[in-house]
Amino acid sequence: MEKEYKQILMTFVLSLGITLITGLIPNNAGLIGVGYWGFPLPWMNQAVVLNPVINFDFSAMIIDLLAWWLIVYVLFFLALRFKVFERIGIQI
Secondary structure, eight states, X not given: OHHXXXXXXXXXXXXXXXXXXXXXXXXXXXXXXXXXXXXXXXXXEEEOSSSOOEEEOHHHHHHHHHHHHHHHHHHHHHHHHTTHHHHHTOOO
């Protein structure tokens, strides 16, 4: 049981890292003159004005985090199923 919690926590931390790293990637999905960051959903934006302010959309960030967690968790489950970690010598 503890092993399952550790796997869920590990995949969640990895997906949080991916979500924060995608905040560095520009995403051109919106108005001209506004910079968007985050992938697949832009969760950070900044208008191109004299005194720019960075705005965060926390609901989009949570949805983005959950999407990345689902992807990472499915890939992790498949890696466990096909014993990828045992083949490369990692104990989980």
